[in-house]
Amino acid sequence: MALPTPNLDDRRFQQFVDDAKRHIQRRGSEWTDHNVSDPGVTLIEAVAHMVDQLVYRLNRVPDKSYLAFLDLLGVRLFPPAAARVPVTFWLSAPQPEPVTLPVGTEVATERTETEEAVVFTTDRDVVVPPCSLERVLVQHAGQPAVDRTNDVLGDGDVPVFAEPPQPGDALLLGLSAAVPGAVVVLRLESRVDGVGVDPRKPPLRWEAWTADGWVGCEVDDDTTGGLNRTGEVVLHVPDGHARSEVGGHDAGWLRCRAVNPAVGQPFYGTSPTVRGGAAFTIGATGRAVHAQAVRDEPLGESAGVPGQRVRLTRAPVVAGDPALLVQVSAGDGWDDWRVVPDFSRSGPDDRHVVLDAATGEVAFGPAVRESDGTLRHYGAVPVAGATIRARFYRAGGGRAGNVARGAVRVLRSSIPYVARVENREGATGGVDGETVAEAKVRAPVTLRAQDRAVTVRDYEELARQAAPEAARIACLGVDPAEGGQNAVRLLVVPQAVADRGGRLRFEQLIPGDDLLGRITRHLDERRPLGTRLSIGPPFYQGVSVAATVRVQRARGRREEVRAAALDAIHRYLDPLTGGADGRGWPFGRPLRAGEIFAALQRVPGVDLVDEVLLSPADPLTGRRGEPGDRIDLSPAALFFSFEHSVRVDD
Numbered sequence: 001m002a003l004p005t006p007n008l009d010d011r012r013f014q015q016f017v018d019d020a021k022r023h024i025q026r027r028g029s030e031w032t033d034h035n036v037s038d039p040g041v042t043l044i045e046a047v048a049h050m051v052d053q054l055v056y057r058l059n060r061v062p063d064k065s066y067l068a069f070l071d072l073l074g075v076r077l078f079p080p081a082a083a084r085v086p087v088t089f090w091l092s093a094p095q096p097e098p099v100t101l102p103v104g105t106e107v108a109t110e111r112t113e114t115e116e117a118v119v120f121t122t123d124r125d126v127v128v129p130p131c132s133l134e135r136v137l138v139q140h141a142g143q144p145a146v147d148r149t150n151d152v153l154g155d156g157d158v159p160v161f162a163e164p165p166q167p168g169d170a171l172l173l174g175l176s177a178a179v180p181g182a183v184v185v186l187r188l189e190s191r192v193d194g195v196g197v198d199p200r201k202p203p204l205r206w207e208a209w210t211a212d213g214w215v216g217c218e219v220d221d222d223t224t225g226g227l228n229r230t231g232e233v234v235l236h237v238p239d240g241h242a243r244s245e246v247g248g249h250d251a252g253w254l255r256c257r258a259v260n261p262a263v264g265q266p267f268y269g270t271s272p273t274v275r276g277g278a279a280f281t282i283g284a285t286g287r288a289v290h291a292q293a294v295r296d297e298p299l300g301e302s303a304g305v306p307g308q309r310v311r312l313t314r315a316p317v318v319a320g321d322p323a324l325l326v327q328v329s330a331g332d333g334w335d336d337w338r339v340v341p342d343f344s345r346s347g348p349d350d351r352h353v354v355l356d357a358a359t360g361e362v363a364f365g366p367a368v369r370e371s372d373g374t375l376r377h378y379g380a381v382p383v384a385g386a387t388i389r390a391r392f393y394r395a396g397g398g399r400a401g402n403v404a405r406g407a408v409r410v411l412r413s414s415i416p417y418v419a420r421v422e423n424r425e426g427a428t429g430g431v432d433g434e435t436v437a438e439a440k441v442r443a444p445v446t447l448r449a450q451d452r453a454v455t456v457r458d459y460e461e462l463a464r465q466a467a468p469e470a471a472r473i474a475c476l477g478v479d480p481a482e483g484g485q486n487a488v489r490l491l492v493v494p495q496a497v498a499d500r501g502g503r504l505r506f507e508q509l510i511p512g513d514d515l516l517g518r519i520t521r522h523l524d525e526r527r528p529l530g531t532r533l534s535i536g537p538p539f540y541q542g543v544s545v546a547a548t549v550r551v552q553r554a555r556g557r558r559e560e561v562r563a564a565a566l567d568a569i570h571r572y573l574d575p576l577t578g579g580a581d582g583r584g585w586p587f588g589r590p591l592r593a594g595e596i597f598a599a600l601q602r603v604p605g606v607d608l609v610d611e612v613l614l615s616p617a618d619p620l621t622g623r624r625g626e627p628g629d630r631i632d633l634s635p636a637a638l639f640f641s642f643e644h645s646v647r648v649d650d
Contacts, residue, residue: 083401083430135174174251196269202226290401304384315360426497
């Protein structure tokens, strides 16, 4: 908590007036009219008002002094963090040459009457490489691949799998080039031979070869019905796609592999066949950040003195590598100046500056008089009259960038051959800048920890410094019988933007490798030697609620009541915003049916909650346990809503 500040004088306006009137009675008994209409009382009230303002300013002194001490200790407000989102650019038609979308390409949400557009810019070049289908191989489970290119690209019908088909059978498609991050369209000619499967949920998995082995591809659309009819399969290829040699042929490989069907789904009775095929790229996916790029911004002229400060016109500055590129004119060219955290290691000839990302202030190195009287320069001083400019930086960030999937639809930069843009996932990572009140709470913890992780609170605070965009971070001690001596477990829940309807998908709650790696590197430098640190997501216990509610005065609104009841259940169990206090379901806290009763009873239109049953469920397999009135959690677990059902009776 923040340090308590003393109230130096707690008197207010009316107390000053009352005290003055009491003094009048003691010292001037002849003054008997104390009504507000008396000129003397009016004068007293005027003086009391001025004294009240002086007392208010006096009580501000401890708070100002506290902030001044924090400033002397180097405590700085954390700037906002910018949301990032994968954006897919779709071409109007396949192109024979690579299409490049340069870094800084701007995309945005749609502007409405009440909301401004949220602008994102790409942080690297996005390339849509062309490709074609060169090789077709068939590989039965446990056997080497067989080249069937001439048959497929000729006039023959080639069975895709063995007879009878087995899980592990695969169709391998060799592309003329690796297409990392691209959207590939596979046009296949088939006939209805692979009978027995549900064409909407065929037991197939599309994969791409990367340096880490076969990695799954996201299927955007499949009109072949599980390779049972002529159609197209649209795949989003992962970033690591690379060429490799399979069956003696070098190509960029994709494969369609038969897998075990889901529970209740059938498998192939006979193998589907392919008699022709083609492949081409129709788009690519790149990452964009919630910020706008600023280039070649003049910052003024150098005064030729140490410690000069200039300010950017746009703030806050989004973190990057580098976050800001400062240049100073030198003759016929420009010299680059590097942004450093501080000047403690800067020499008199080092072209260093310090950036305050929250305010956009850029400071050049100071000069400090040493104890022997000499003047030491921490950083070089630009020549007087030299022009200072910001060659490049990005301004933006904040919680407003956490837009839902499908919200980014506008291409603000004009790029030939690009027809449309979309974000297939919600933007995450946007965090508002730290407030003064939050810094006052953080400062004592930071000073006590001294950048070392010893206590549970230290681990959590240091992890938040490394990843301010994480939604929740919790540190738990580990039982020595399970994790050994000196084991610490850190649970990380990433930010997630719910889909339309307020529903979270399971994959949204798994932190990415970049987030976990950043926290790991930051804590690894600050943990005590001998400490075993485990960082990862919590265990998500799926829960399925089956409830029956009654409505008597809203018979015409049964569907509305049912939808509102489902929303209430999802909202109460939400791992990010659920629970009784709206801060996310507490780690390890059990769930009782009575809590769902209470949540449903507050839904407008519900007169009576008849029954509530809780069933544990596996979010990955969908298997459910026996229903009951309580589900317990381990200390490192959270609940995840899985297929609730609400019946509405009259």
